[in-house]
Amino acid sequence: MENSMTVSSPEAGTSPAVAIRxxxxxxxxxxxxxxxxxVDIDLDVQPGEFISLIGxxxxxxxxxxxxxxxxxxxxxxxxxxxxxxxxxxxxxxxxGMAFQxxxxxxxxTVERNIELPLELKGWDKAARxxxxxxMLELVKLxxxxxxxxxxxxxxxxxxxxxxxxxxxHPKLLLMDEPFGALDEMTREHMQAELLRxxxxxxxxxxxxxxxxxxxxxxxxxxVVMSPRPGRITEIVSVALGRDRSELTREATDFFARVTExxxxxxxxxxxxxxxxxxxx
Amino acid sequence: MNATVxxxxxxxxxxxxxxxxxLFLAAWQAWVVVSDVQPFVIPRPxxxxxxxxxxxxxxxxxxxxTGMNALVGLVLGSLIGFVVAVLTNRFAFVSDLVNxxxxxxxxxxxxxxxxxxxNMYSLDSQIPRRIMVTISVFFVVFVQVTKGLRxxxxxxxxxxxxxxxxxxxxxxxxxxxxxxxxxxxxxxxAAPLALIIALVSEYFGGTQDGLGSKxxxxxxxSNKALGFAYVLGGALVGLLFFAGSNLLxxxxxxxxxxxxxx
Numbered sequence: 001m002e003n004s005m006t007v008s009s010p011e012a013g014t015s016p017a018v019a020i021r022x023x024x025x026x027x028x029x030x031x032x033x034x035x036x037x038x039v040d041i042d043l044d045v046q047p048g049e050f051i052s053l054i055g056x057x058x059x060x061x062x063x064x065x066x067x068x069x070x071x072x073x074x075x076x077x078x079x080x081x082x083x084x085x086x087x088x089x090x091x092x093x094x095x096g097m098a099f100q101x102x103x104x105x106x107x108x109t110v111e112r113n114i115e116l117p118l119e120l121k122g123w124d125k126a127a128r129x130x131x132x133x134x135m136l137e138l139v140k141l142x143x144x145x146x147x148x149x150x151x152x153x154x155x156x157x158x159x160x161x162x163x164x165x166x167x168x169h170p171k172l173l174l175m176d177e178p179f180g181a182l183d184e185m186t187r188e189h190m191q192a193e194l195l196r197x198x199x200x201x202x203x204x205x206x207x208x209x210x211x212x213x214x215x216x217x218x219x220x221x222x223v224v225m226s227p228r229p230g231r232i233t234e235i236v237s238v239a240l241g242r243d244r245s246e247l248t249r250e251a252t253d254f255f256a257r258v259t260e261x262x263x264x265x266x267x268x269x270x271x272x273x274x275x276x277x278x279x280x
Numbered sequence: 281m282n283a284t285v286x287x288x289x290x291x292x293x294x295x296x297x298x299x300x301x302x303l304f305l306a307a308w309q310a311w312v313v314v315s316d317v318q319p320f321v322i323p324r325p326x327x328x329x330x331x332x333x334x335x336x337x338x339x340x341x342x343x344x345x346t347g348m349n350a351l352v353g354l355v356l357g358s359l360i361g362f363v364v365a366v367l368t369n370r371f372a373f374v375s376d377l378v379n380x381x382x383x384x385x386x387x388x389x390x391x392x393x394x395x396x397x398x399n400m401y402s403l404d405s406q407i408p409r410r411i412m413v414t415i416s417v418f419f420v421v422f423v424q425v426t427k428g429l430r431x432x433x434x435x436x437x438x439x440x441x442x443x444x445x446x447x448x449x450x451x452x453x454x455x456x457x458x459x460x461x462x463x464x465x466x467x468x469x470a471a472p473l474a475l476i477i478a479l480v481s482e483y484f485g486g487t488q489d490g491l492g493s494k495x496x497x498x499x500x501x502s503n504k505a506l507g508f509a510y511v512l513g514g515a516l517v518g519l520l521f522f523a524g525s526n527l528l529x530x531x532x533x534x535x536x537x538x539x540x541x542x
Contacts, residue, residue: 090441093444101435107457107460119453
């Protein structure tokens, strides 16, 4: 089945960074605990675009991210990354990934953490070292190369995780609530840093969050999802321009988009609530 | 942290148990002297110490015999336990098969096996005792490593999958390092056990040159002070094992020093 996916989209130049077509994901199919995690998902992400996925817990946003990453397989439908099957993209390390937990390997120094994906790709040591230095410069932590993860603050650990995710210069970055465990100040700082880093490399980002201001501040488009079954209910175009700063957070347009996303989410909540009463 | 603070912290850790130990020995000494307990019933700590110094070569020889048996069994049992746990982990049914067996074997007084082994080897052989220690250590380490291999950090595993890492790379670079703290928990638990098993194994016949034989021999006789000197020798070997396994863990698993958690 993976082979059938690889053939699609011959003109790679025009193909979207991520193309999700008619995707369904059912867990425990046919069993009493069957869950329709995702239903009829269609979404195209353009190269260089920043997409936020937002929705209440159980809406399948993390599941959708894992389908793109080929950490899960769709029950039906297809996911392609720059015209390749998700599986091939994973094998080729075409994307980088970061999670809420930094997932740093505590027995490796910071630089050897960043080098791990390159090591697995068979890079030689000198090239690896050069790239990890470059990545540490990028996340502004060059003096911490020889440190162990536990010697770093939560925000610094997360920056190292991002450096690692970007070490092989992937065109696509997949992030699952990467700033969810950080305090508000650090979080806003990290959001600005992420935009700077991705703008510099023209990286496409799919970013899962449940913070509305975070989703709006970062994204070109905010994809609003609803639970039971997980589906896309609305896509809000943010259109604040790519040049965002701390001033953006205080702009009228920013608040307008925040309100728009909030109302989209509230619509879900109301419907969900009403359904909840019916069900129980 | 300056030197005086560090010294004070070190003293705070070392001093209380030291004081307690000294008080205990003093109370023992005082009780034996005051109640005029006969030396062939309970010897005085000072007599035990004198005996330990005077007959140090006897205590040393017996300690080396038993200590070597325990050490050989500890090393072999740990290695075999580790390797078998890693191998069986690839096949869930095998570890499901071995695990209940491990727990059962740990629960029965398995030292009796040494009696059977004694019949298989020559009378002056230390091999039956070493096999016995190996078996006991094996199960302790096996259970711990199996546990460790099953407790992987979910984020780290997803990352490895996202890198399309091979099962072997994942094992080598993530699962084995993750398992090391569990392995050393097993080794630290097994270290005193190894010594006890080595000691008790000597009760089931064979050559009478180790601490176990000497302790049981002398404690039944009238020279109780020498018997206790052998016990002291055993205690020191045990302490050495404890310190050795902790040092090894400190060196091999530096990321878990000072009780750090992830």
